[in-house]
Amino acid sequence: MNKQEFINALQISLKGLPDEEITDIMYDYEEHFTIGMEKGKSEENIANSLGEPNMIGKQYKANYALKQAQAKASTGNILKAIFAGIGVGLFNLYFVLGLFLSLLMLLLSMFAAALLVVLSGASLTLSTFTPALKPLAYALINVPLPLDHHPVGTFFLALGITCSGLLFIFGDLKLARLLYLGTIKYLKFNLKIINKAKGEPLI
Amino acid sequence: MNIQFKKGVLELCVLAILDKKDRYGYELVNEISKNITISEGTIYPLLRRLKDEGYFTTYLQESQEGPPRKYYRLTELGKETKEDLAREWFSFVAGVNSILKEDQNE
Numbered sequence: 001m002n003k004q005e006f007i008n009a010l011q012i013s014l015k016g017l018p019d020e021e022i023t024d025i026m027y028d029y030e031e032h033f034t035i036g037m038e039k040g041k042s043e044e045n046i047a048n049s050l051g052e053p054n055m056i057g058k059q060y061k062a063n064y065a066l067k068q069a070q071a072k073a074s075t076g077n078i079l080k081a082i083f084a085g086i087g088v089g090l091f092n093l094y095f096v097l098g099l100f101l102s103l104l105m106l107l108l109s110m111f112a113a114a115l116l117v118v119l120s121g122a123s124l125t126l127s128t129f130t131p132a133l134k135p136l137a138y139a140l141i142n143v144p145l146p147l148d149h150h151p152v153g154t155f156f157l158a159l160g161i162t163c164s165g166l167l168f169i170f171g172d173l174k175l176a177r178l179l180y181l182g183t184i185k186y187l188k189f190n191l192k193i194i195n196k197a198k199g200e201p202l203i
Numbered sequence: 204m205n206i207q208f209k210k211g212v213l214e215l216c217v218l219a220i221l222d223k224k225d226r227y228g229y230e231l232v233n234e235i236s237k238n239i240t241i242s243e244g245t246i247y248p249l250l251r252r253l254k255d256e257g258y259f260t261t262y263l264q265e266s267q268e269g270p271p272r273k274y275y276r277l278t279e280l281g282k283e284t285k286e287d288l289a290r291e292w293f294s295f296v297a298g299v300n301s302i303l304k305e306d307q308n309e
Contacts (some may be wrong), residue, residue: 025247028247028250028251028273032228032247034230034270034271050243050244051243051244052244053245056247056248059244070247
């Protein structure tokens, strides 16, 4: 492979990265070839020593994906980082993908359940003032008949239900945060990133 | 040699080389590949990542032989990290060596 072939292949494998990033990366390799040739090495020799351009490109993409996920821990960014890691040969990440998605589904259903509790509680609370809401409230919660005659008691009970629902939602958000940050931490560990701040041992 | 070993210590090697003096990319790659068999192309992505994480800064310097060269300089964080990692490495190697020596004596 000569210099132009290498450069072209590398540029193609970097597709998807921001333009300035690509330009900056290509500068390094242009410089590398230039200096290598000054020192008398042939283009083929230099290209051979560097290795496969698409493997190199994947490495850059994996690093970038992880950087994006660290900047903004969104579901999209995490999924991109997982796939980029798999692209670089970290096949254990298939397992991480499965685990992440299942836990995400679990969290979503817990979230939906909590939302329902809040809705039920809120409608019951309001129904003590606005009898028009009673059909909705009673549809959501199985209200025993005696409760109907005790609006004050019902009010506080319903308030309690609403607050529990809100607590559940709050708890779910915390769990979601744990899941996302935990996944990113595992991805970093896999890319063998040294993390001096945490004092993690190298080996 | 095991690729996992190499990946783990490559960062330490880069930091150690830069600790002694600033280098430009080609120099750095050369220093490393002189001592360890590695795909040179894996070093530039590593340099980029370490720079993003604040272990070194880069600057351009005019060169007599051609276009300006991009030099890498270790930051304070880089120096400290290199010290920590080097210490861990030496103690690890000492540990492994003593196990191997015992094994050979049996």
